[in-house]
Amino acid sequence: MKIGILTSGGDCPGLNAVIRAVVLKGTTTYNIEFVGIRDGWRGVVDGDFFPLTRHEVRGLSKVGGTILGTSRTNxxxxxxxxxxxxxxxxxxxxxxxxxxxxxxxxxxxxxxxxNDGINVMGVPKTIDNDLRATDYSFGFDTAVNxxxxxxxxxxxxxxxxxxxMVAEVMGRHVGWIALHSGIAAGAHVICxxxxxxxIDEITAQVQKAHDRGRAPLVVVSEGFTLTGMDEAYSDKGLDAFNRPRLGGISEILAPEIERITGIETRATVLGHIQRGGSPSAFDRVLATRLGLHAADVVAEEAWGQMVSLKGTDIVRVPFEDALGELNTVxxxxxxxxAALFG
Amino acid sequence: MKIGILTSGGDCPGLNAVIRAVVLKGTTTYNIEFVGIRDGWRGVVDGDFFPLTRHEVRGLSKVGGTILGTSRTNxxxxxxxxxxxxxxxxxxxxxxxxxxxxxxxxxxxxxxxxNDGINVMGVPKTIDNDLRATDYSFGFDTAVNxxxxxxxxxxxxxxxxxxxMVAEVMGRHVGWIALHSGIAAGAHVICxxxxxxxIDEITAQVQKAHDRGRAPLVVVSEGFTLTGMDEAYSDKGLDAFNRPRLGGISEILAPEIERITGIETRATVLGHIQRGGSPSAFDRVLATRLGLHAADVVAEEAWGQMVSLKGTDIVRVPFEDALGELNTVxxxxxxxxAALFG
Amino acid sequence: MKIGILTSGGDCPGLNAVIRAVVLKGTTTYNIEFVGIRDGWRGVVDGDFFPLTRHEVRGLSKVGGTILGTSRTNxxxxxxxxxxxxxxxxxxxxxxxxxxxxxxxxxxxxxxxxNDGINVMGVPKTIDNDLRATDYSFGFDTAVNxxxxxxxxxxxxxxxxxxxMVAEVMGRHVGWIALHSGIAAGAHVICxxxxxxxIDEITAQVQKAHDRGRAPLVVVSEGFTLTGMDEAYSDKGLDAFNRPRLGGISEILAPEIERITGIETRATVLGHIQRGGSPSAFDRVLATRLGLHAADVVAEEAWGQMVSLKGTDIVRVPFEDALGELNTVxxxxxxxxAALFG
Amino acid sequence: MKIGILTSGGDCPGLNAVIRAVVLKGTTTYNIEFVGIRDGWRGVVDGDFFPLTRHEVRGLSKVGGTILGTSRTNxxxxxxxxxxxxxxxxxxxxxxxxxxxxxxxxxxxxxxxxNDGINVMGVPKTIDNDLRATDYSFGFDTAVNxxxxxxxxxxxxxxxxxxxMVAEVMGRHVGWIALHSGIAAGAHVICxxxxxxxIDEITAQVQKAHDRGRAPLVVVSEGFTLTGMDEAYSDKGLDAFNRPRLGGISEILAPEIERITGIETRATVLGHIQRGGSPSAFDRVLATRLGLHAADVVAEEAWGQMVSLKGTDIVRVPFEDALGELNTVxxxxxxxxAALFG
Structure with missing residues (x-):
């Protein structure tokens, strides 16, 4: 049996730990042969494969990124x-x-x-924690840390x-990173x-924290929508060079907060540092367990499913049940x- | 309503985050008055209390240890x-x-x-993750990291x-820290x-890793039992000064591994550094959520229960269901x- | 003898360690009484003082920021x-x-x-490492880490x-943080x-690294000047909301690199996270030693000087020798x- | 020109950064060919060499240990x-x-x-910071952190x-790690x-800290000598299994402190974790600079010297000047x- 492994979409701490676990268990327990597929679906389409033995996956549980490369090819x-x-x-x-x-x-x-007849199984990867069919996905814990x-x-x-201080974190569609890091860091507003x-709801909370003698901390997901700012938003797409703005919502929020409250306010966009580097222990364990179970799924040829975390167990979920609605907060x-912000 | 809070037993990252969350929610949402109880049950017995307002719990979510002090008093x-x-x-x-x-x-x-008529509710605390009635307890994730x-x-x-290299980690009765940190670090033997x-089972795995060109990593819980070593164990209690040995099982294992395999072997007892310092984000969020729900329990006067984590939810468990058997691996x-050690 | 202590300008890891060391040595060795001055020179002008005993400085060596507050008041x-x-x-x-x-x-x-007759001595603080009269200042090592x-x-x-990847670091006038972090992280271009x-010099190096199969890393100080971009710069001051741009030079560099080389390029502005939080051990030791020696200077009433690091020694430098030109790279x-970029 | 590189003695964070810098500068600037020598002098004696190109040293600035292996062969x-x-x-x-x-x-x-006619130059490596001819050596800063x-x-x-709490750190002959980490962590006694x-001098300081309401922290170098304990020391060599004790001086100190003061006391031997893992930025920069200058020395065939740090400069020191007395505190x-302990 010969199986290809690919990683697709944005990189995420734990991808290499999955790959390592699949290959270690697959080769030693099931005698499966593996190939790495370069750059996600791009490598499938182009037939860009290379042998993946246990030698190649040595020491990978702690290594960020993906040795397979990734892309957003359809x-x-x-x-x-x-x-x-x-x-x-x-x-x-x-x-x-x-x-x-x-x-x-x-x-x-x-x-x-x-559905078109190809043997595929999945391992969920979302740093934003936006997939419904798994309690958590690897990468999320590292990002929150x-x-x-x-x-x-x-x-x-x-x-x-x-x-x-305004901190902008990842989360285009869901606010999990903002919620958890905001709770952990003792934020006064989480958007x-x-x-x-x-903006008035936000500044009211900022002012309240300030009045208690605190330096307010506002955490905002990149995908947060500030209501009542339509006009401002219409201009948002372009910067002074007529190029898409790299900055984010925090760069709109910070000056507004300062203007309304009079409190000096600074924005920081955490950006790419949230998704790189060595995974946390939680993510290494989760990624490794998902990889071990993926090897079982492959050995059983139980295609059309993904592995996922439920409570403390790794279970299997049919693809169709895993897709559709996002796992919103x-x-x-x-x-x-919110009781913490009182 | 006036409520006392105590922390008891070994310290654990996240204790302060629980205290902070209880006080923040309890005071702002339920108008409860809190007192800190010094040094666990010792302070209850001695009537050693002090006022605990939201001012005292400022900034505590990231602070290790417990501002209340702790003891092992019965x-x-x-x-x-x-x-x-x-x-x-x-x-x-x-x-x-x-x-x-x-x-x-x-x-x-x-x-x-x-059962004797006193209003008590509980928040589970175990760095070893040895309590049955909660999926995880705060402190465990920090220790594993x-x-x-x-x-x-x-x-x-x-x-x-x-x-x-032999690394000895906490875990007197259960092996969760060894299992998770061993998986995360890519250990070759987990005891x-x-x-x-x-010792022969252990050295066989050590030798196998060594033969593949790896420097073997052995992770051992402090409470691991090496079989077939009764005679050695009988002497174990005392060191050359006739005082209880501070070292642990790894100091027995390491020289045995070296003697049998001929591979130079070194032991490290991680000890107290595993339980101190700032909690991980996971533990801060878990501890905070437990504290928030503890405030609800108190407000409802739903005594005789503890709060606990089930999947992604905080639930309540009657004391009697929470006690008894340990949460072993x-x-x-x-x-x-074990598939990783192949 | 009664001495006031103030911290002024941007915050910096190690400020609290200086304060702690001054107070510990000053009170126990020299029997000096200390007052904290709130918010830098603002507190001097307003007479905003508070008693500062060894109790107030407990545990401060590892605490970021400054318990005295700071401002940019003249x-x-x-x-x-x-x-x-x-x-x-x-x-x-x-x-x-x-x-x-x-x-x-x-x-x-x-x-x-x-010079106007007031007893003042100084402790150098610059996270950018831009002061001539000291080999290093506390905060710099933490920022580089x-x-x-x-x-x-x-x-x-x-x-x-x-x-x-383009990483923008602090350094308005000098490039020390970029140089040291760039060397440490193995950057391919340091600006x-x-x-x-x-831009052509930069993209040539980017392309060279890319051609060797590397993902190019460009580190840029916030104060770097891109030559031949006058027109672009004239627009730089304002964003689409007609407010000062919060983004920096990296947001100009990244799209230009991508446009010229065709390599997908992303910018990250590290911003305020570089100056907050717990100091590194190096900075704690340096800050503590400067504080200990500052207490000596005060006890000797050797005003008009600052303490500074030369090699491994703490020395004294008259104010006039310390000022003037910046400590540029x-x-x-x-x-x-540059030999690393070959 | 063909040059061999070896690493010898205990491993140390920064070794790989030296190797990388030597190879990068040597190959690109001077067109030198390099071979790696396996396991220190053992590889020289056995002729155990392998080609070392810039490809082999990729990404090594942040990697702990040494890719060359090391030994204590003479x-x-x-x-x-x-x-x-x-x-x-x-x-x-x-x-x-x-x-x-x-x-x-x-x-x-x-x-x-x-002196026997072989072309050799040196790069100083000591995690204990015990070499006289360099202000600091790489690895020390990481260990202190x-x-x-x-x-x-x-x-x-x-x-x-x-x-x-008693913390035992590395330092067989010199106390630099204990001194710097003790200052950084705010220790109450440094041995x-x-x-x-x-023991009476130590417990006096412990008691004083305790009387001020502090939990005393004692830092002790592994090579510290407790005076007046000759009898105890004579037994020290063997544990209850008649094997050399793995524990250290802290395991003697802790029970003595507890016995004399009545304060519950715990020892932790930090051991091998101090010398492994990714180097701090300071050590990466220092190691890289030493490596770059080593390439210059080799290109100039200026044998019989080592490179070293003086202030902020890398200089050269003849071997004979570098050897002899240790760099004690x-x-x-x-x-x-000591003013901090008052």
Missing amino acids: PYEGPRGGAENIKATLYAHHIDGIIAIGGEGTLAAANRLY IATEAMDRLRTTGDSHKRC IPEVPMS PLYRYEEA | PYEGPRGGAENIKATLYAHHIDGIIAIGGEGTLAAANRLY IATEAMDRLRTTGDSHKRC IPEVPMS PLYRYEEA | PYEGPRGGAENIKATLYAHHIDGIIAIGGEGTLAAANRLY IATEAMDRLRTTGDSHKRC IPEVPMS PLYRYEEA | PYEGPRGGAENIKATLYAHHIDGIIAIGGEGTLAAANRLY IATEAMDRLRTTGDSHKRC IPEVPMS PLYRYEEA
Whole structure:
């Protein structure tokens, strides 16, 4: 049996730990042969494979990023894409099945390929924690730790200068990183995509913290929507060079907070540092366990499923059950935390 | 309503985050008044209380240890101990109930007091993760991160010198810290209390890793039992000064491994560094959520229960369901990981 | 003898360690009484003082920021400023002298006050390492560590996606943080204020690294000047909201690199996280030693000087020798590192 | 020109950064060919060499340990050792000179070989900072950071339980790690080899800290001598299994402190975690600069010297000037710190 492994979408701490676990268990327990697929679906389409033995995965549990490379290629696009072409490519390379490690988009493509007759199974990967079918995904814990540590640092500056600090974290559609890092760092306002707020609601909380003698900390997801700012938003897309703005919502929030409250306010966009580097122990264990179970799934040829975390157990979920709605922050979780801001 | 809070048993990262969350929510949402109880049950028995307002809990989510102090005092012992004395003491101080943050022993005492008519509720605390009624307890994730980081360091020394490194971690009765940190660090042997092994089984795995060109890493829980070493163990209690040995099982293992395999072997006992210092983000979030829910329990006067983590939810568990058997590592979890050692 | 201590300018890891060491040594060895001055020169002008005993400085060696607060107030400005007013204020509070912990601007003000007859001594503080009269100042090592760790993380993302990553670090006038963190993280291009470069020089190095199969890492000081971009710069001041841009030079560099080389490029502005949080051990030791020696200077009433690091020794430097030219990166240090980019 | 590189003695964070810098500068600037020598002098004696190109040193600045391996072999011992044999071996492999990265012993051997006509230059390596001819050596800063962070953790446990914590750090002959980490962590007693003390002197300081309401922190170098304990020491060599004790001086100190003061006391031996893992930014920069200058020395064929740090400059020191007395902690540095313990 010969199996290809790919990683697709944004990189995420723990990808290499999954790859290592799959290969270690697959080769020693099931005698499976593995190939690495370069750069996600791009490598499937292009037939870009290389042998992946236990030697190649040595020491990988703690290494960030992915040794396989990644891309955002759609396997159904391009002259060599589509299920029939891919079947032919896999057949030509004697590849019996694919382990696809990726997020919503990757798993949707995997499901479509599975329905088109290709042997695929999935491992969920989302640093934002936005997949419904798993309690947590690897990478999220690392991102929350990095964001929390950064905010611990920002707070000392805020306290020394009596400033309001605004920290912008990842989360285009869901606010999990903001919620957890905000709770962990003792934020006074947490702004997430699921709960749009007006600038007045935000500054009211900022002012309240300031009045208690605190240097306010505002945590904001990149995908947060500030209500009542339509006009401002219409201009948001371009900077003074007429190029897309690299900055984010925090760069709109910070000057508004300062203007309204009179409290000196500074924004920090944490950006890419949240997704790189060595995974936390939690993420290494989770990624490794998912990889071990993925090897079992492959050995059983139980295609069309992904492995996932439920409580403390690794379970299997059919692709169709895993896709669809995102795992947004439920209101009760947001309100639970709101008691801290009182 | 006036409530006392105590922390009891060994210290644990996240204790202060629980205290902060209880006080923040309790004061702002429920208008409860809090007092800190000094040094666990000792402070209950001695009536050693102090006011605990939101001012005292500022910035505590990231602070290790416990501002309340802790001890291993049994509330039923001593001239001022026992349910009737304690009732009188609480009554004299107008204290309506107690939040007890602690492990198996603390919660057992809390349950007995509750059955004797005292208002007590519990928050589970165990760095070893040995309580059945919660998926995880705060402190465990921090300990696993510290142990993993230490092992990452040990491995570079092992690799440079082609040595076998033995790392001894906490875990008197259960092997969770060893299992998780061992998986995370890519250990070649994991020795836990739940799975006694002979020195020959251990050295066989050490030799196998060495033969593959690896510097073997052995992780061992302090409570691991080496089988077939009765005679050696009988002497174990005393060192050359006729005082109890501070060293641990790793100091027996390392020279045995070296003697049998001929591979230079070094032991490191991680010891107290695993339980101190700033909690991980995971532990801060978990501790904070437990504290928030503890405030709800108190407000509802739902005594005789503890709060706990089930999946991603905080739930309530009656004391009697929480006590009894320890949360040991199930065999399937150990065997799951064993595939990595192949 | 009664001495006031102030911290002025941007906050910096190690300020609290200086304060602690001054107070510990001053009180126990010299029986000096200390007062904290709130918010830098602002507190001097306003007479905003509070008692500072060894109790207040407990445990401060590891705490980031400054418990005294800080500001950028000029002591010669405002109705209560100026040497004569300040003399009167100090006299009224029985304060015999001031320890001013700050950078170029703070020390220049301290020198002027000293020349106007006020007892002042200085402790150099510059996170950018831009003061000539000290080999290193506390805070710099912490900032370099934080920047290096962030770049270690950025590199795994760059490698996984085959991207060029641009990291913008502090350094308005000098490039020390960029130079040291760039060397430490293995950067392929280091852009510092002392060495203006054209976009073509930068992209040539980026391309060379890319051609060797590396994901290029570009480190740029916030004060770096890109030559031949006058037109672009003229627009730089404002964003689409007609407010000062919060983003920096990296947000100009990244799209230009991508446009010219065709390599996907991402910018990260590390910003405020570089100056907050717990100091590194190096900075704690340096700050503590400077504080201990500052207590000696005060006890000897050797005013008009600052303490500084020369090699491994703490020495004293008259204010006038310490001011003037900045400590820029000498060309030979930049060229030394350039051999790494080959 | 073909040059061999070796690392000898205990491993140390920064070794790989030296190797990388030598190879990068040597190949690109001077067109030198490099070979790696396996396991220190052992590889010289055995002719165990392998090609070392810039490809092999990629990404090494942040990697702990040494890719060359290390040993404590003496090049003048064994049937293939001695200057004449080594000359023949180097000649047979067309190796023109050796870069020896190591401590006192390694450099002494290098000097002897140089005097016997072999082209050798040195790079100082000592995690203990015990070499006279360099202000600091790489590895020391990392070790101090690790020890400091560990003590930060120990302190929260000490505070929670009102215990005295004893931390044992590296330093067989010199107390630099204990001095710097002790200052950084705010220790109440620092015990170093240069300053023998009696148990009564130690417990007096412990008691004083305890009386001020502090949980005493005692830092002790492994090579510290407790005076007046001759009888106890005579037994010290063996444990209850009649094997050399792995524990250290802290395991003698802790029970004595507890016995005399009545304060519960716990010992932690930090051990091997101090020397492994990723180097701090300071050590990466220092190691890289030493490596860059070593390449210059080799290109100039300026044999018989080592590179070293003086102030902020890298300089060259003849072997004979570098050897001999160790760089002990001078008394004024110890007394400087003692003001903190008052």
